[in-house]
Amino acid sequence: QVQLVESGGGSVQAGGSLRLSCAASGRTFSSYAMGWFRQAPGKDREFVAAITRWSGGRTTHADSVKGRFTISRDNAKNTVYLQMNSLKPEDTAVYYCADKMDYSGSYFDGARDYNYWGQGTQVTVSS
Numbered sequence: 001q002v003q004l005v006e007s008g009g010g011s012v013q014a015g016g017s018l019r020l021s022c023a024a025s026g027r028t029f030s031s032y033a034m035g036w037f038r039q040a041p042g043k044d045r046e047f048v049a050a051i052t053r054w055s056g057g058r059t060t061h062a063d064s065v066k067g068r069f070t071i072s073r074d075n076a077k078n079t080v081y082l083q084m085n086s087l088k089p090e091d092t093a094v095y096y097c098a099d100k101m102d103y104s105g106s107y108f109d110g111a112r113d114y115n116y117w118g119q120g121t122q123v124t125v126s127s
Contacts, residue, residue: 002026009121022097029078038093050107094120
């Protein structure tokens with residue numbers, strides 16, 4: 001059974017850090033590009049970061065998080081990470097990971113590109 005399970009969310013004060021993890025099962029993890037998205041109450045889901053299918057693969061980050069957040073993956077552990085530093089109240093949202101089968105070595109920043117989503121993990125940043 002295919003599963004993406006996020007963890008690592010929580011409540012933190014502005015300026016703090018969190019590391020989100022997304023553990024994948026039921027598929028060949030290295031065949032999938034991965035992405036992180038977030039959705040705040042009353043807002044559309046927005047792109048946060050993406051990585052190609054390789055460990056140490058190419059990455060891209062939304063301008064709003066560039067320099068503060070870093071996506072990475074460990075294919076030996078079937079896990080993708082989102083290191084979040086210098087958190088701001090506007091980072092408060094439910095964070096989702098998603099995957100897309102890809103053999104081209106690309107990353108993807110559109111929600112519609114992705115095929116399977118996790119259940120999300122809440123991140124709350126207080127001022």
